[in-house]
Amino acid sequence: MRFIARVVVRPKAEVRDPQGEAVFAALRSLGHDVAEVRTGKEIDVTFEAPDERAAREAAARMGDQLLANPVIESYEVDVELARDGAAVG
Template structure:
């Protein structure tokens, strides 16, 4: 039996990496009068469903997806939440 999992993935720049987009957003907010904003960092949020026989396999696949495509492990960190949304029967 296959199971469907929903992954919510957050990709952020490593703290040591300069974030020019974050600097630009912070500057824009200051120009709008929001002087109380500091250290803006921009990231990516990704949601996807994955079909897998179990949670362990789903987590392994997600780690590989993030390392190979969804994040650049040299300059980015990622984390994800995984929840089972339904069990599937049949072939995919």
């Protein structure tokens, strides 16, 4: 089955996020009364896996090995069946 893993990578809470701080200041300058802004990135990975559990485990390995740097970042994974969910090949 074909899955899409949406991996959201964020700077850890204790790590400064200068990009978030800049967006925070910009939103304030527009008059928005925001309390905090944290930025991150979403990485969508499409791949084949026998079932959802295997897909989650594979996505977690990708997160640990490459997509996030555990020194400064944490990540969350959301796995869903790709729209054309049938197995390919």
